[in-house]
Amino acid sequence: MVKIAHCTDFSENAKKALDGMLFNFWSFDVAIDILHLAEDDYGKSLAKLNLLEKELRTIHGTRFIFNTFLFKENQRDSLIKQLNSHKYFGLLVGLDGARRKAGIGSFLQTLYDSYLGNLTIVPLIHEIKIExxxxxxxxxxxxxxxxxxxxxxxxxxxxxxxxxxxxxxxxxxxxxxxxxxxxxxxxxxxxxxxxxxxxxxxxxxxxxxxxxxxxxxxxxxxxxxxxxxxxxxxxxxxxxxxxxxxxxMARISFCxxxxxxxxxxxxxxxxxxx
CATH class of the missing domain: 3.40.50 (Rossmann fold)
Structure with missing residues (x-):
């Protein structure tokens, strides 16, 4: 079994990226850690994260192992440290966030620059296919x-x-x-x-x-x-x-x-x- 990380901002694109991952990995042996950086109201973010975990466990049962992690706005470095120290097989994120800023957004840019492992970026308009x-x-x-x-x-x-x-x-x-x-x-x-x-x-x-x-x-x-x-x-x-x-866009890390x-x-x- 391998562990895969997913950073979410609860946007439409984050949901689509996660749904696509669950579809593609249905036949594979994976555990999924879902991480969120609470840039606004911490309490509301915690409620959203708990609800997401409950929905995933209800829909997928024991098919996947889910764990959730919430970080405060000033804990961005701690989030990056966890990504780089937990030996994840890879990290999956969406391209555009809820605020739909130009380009890749500051948080995704931080991940691209600082995350050392395999990184997959999923655009909102990506179509899920078998082949x-x-x-x-x-x-x-x-x-x-x-x-x-x-x-x-x-x-x-x-x-x-x-x-x-x-x-x-x-x-x-x-x-x-x-x-x-x-x-x-x-x-x-x-x-x-x-x-x-x-x-x-x-x-x-x-x-x-x-x-x-x-x-x-x-x-x-x-x-x-x-x-x-x-x-x-x-x-x-x-x-x-x-x-x-x-x-x-799947970026593979190698040595x-x-x-x-x-x-x-x-x-x-x-x-x-x-």
């Missing part, structure tokens, strides 16, 4: 990070129908280097259909934008501190409150040194035993 199309984007110097997809290989085999992998490289890759990338993907997702796109630094930005605008793309997977992580982050910051992003030591040490999201 999904996903884009994985990273720079060639971080190609080892592809191995971290093993942590969600069961999930990807279960939910994804097609995978597009976009690699940014400064120089053209030779046949051996391309084959090495293909071998990694084939070993992780032997049953998946995938397309490998290798672009130089001049053309890669346009390729990414075109892929993000594709109507049939459901997920965009990035890697923390990679070129594409920073690029998409700037896109999110520049967006107005009524964002037109429809894909989930090159640990990957070289043992990729099998990576925590995995696994299907629930019947």
């Amino acid at each position: 999904n199309k996903v884009l994985v984007a990273l720079a060639y110097e971080n190609v080892e990070a592809l191995s971290t997809l093993v942590m969600v290989s069961d999930y990807m085999n279960f939910h994804f129908s097609k995978l597009t992998v976009l690699i940014k490289c400064e120089e053209a890759l030779n046949e051996k280097e391309v084959k090495a990338i293909s071998d990694i993907l084939a070993s992780l997702l032997p049953a998946a259909k995938y397309e490998l796109l290798i672009q130089n630094s001049v053309n890669v930005n346009n390729s990414l934008l075109n892929l993000l605008k594709a109507e049939n793309l459901d997920y965009c997977v990035l890697f923390k501190d990679d070129f594409f992580d920073k690029y998409v982050y700037n896109l999110l910051k520049a967006k107005p409150a009524e964002s037109d992003f429809s894909q989930r 090159k040194e640990k990957l070289k030591e043992d990729v099998n040490s990576v925590a995995r999201l696994t299907l629930r035993e019947k």
Whole structure:
């Protein structure tokens, strides 16, 4: 079993993000911690959080394990500390908050900058599907990070129908280097259909934008501190409150040194035993 954190502001988008997570993880072995930063009335926030927990337990019974955590406005650092110290498999949040501020909002920006683990941002207009199309984007110097997809290989085999992998490289890759990338993907997702796109630094930005605008793309997977992580982050910051992003942005955290030591040490999201 893995633990997943969800930060909520009780907005429509937070509810949709949580509903989507529960739908997608129905067949997986997970526990969910729900965290809220009370920026206004603490008593009202506590009542809302207790009501949400009661509703979730009523609807889902023992299918999931739920825990709730409430932080006062001056405890933002404590919230971040819990996220980084509780060994969560990942954190899921919505893109736009109740106040619908421009860009990603100050709290989400804090999470993006300070949370060290895997982070998924869900836009309000994201459509929940059984089968999904996903884009994985990273720079060639971080190609080892592809191995971290093993942590969600069961999930990807279960939910994804097609995978597009976009690699940014400064120089053209030779046949051996391309084959090495293909071998990694084939070993992780032997049953998946995938397309490998290798672009130089001049053309890669346009390729990414075109892929993000594709109507049939459901997920965009990035890697923390990679070129594409920073690029998409700037896109999110520049967006107005009524964002037109429809894909989930999943940012995977990785450590090159640990990957070289043992990729099998990576925590995995696994299907629930019947």
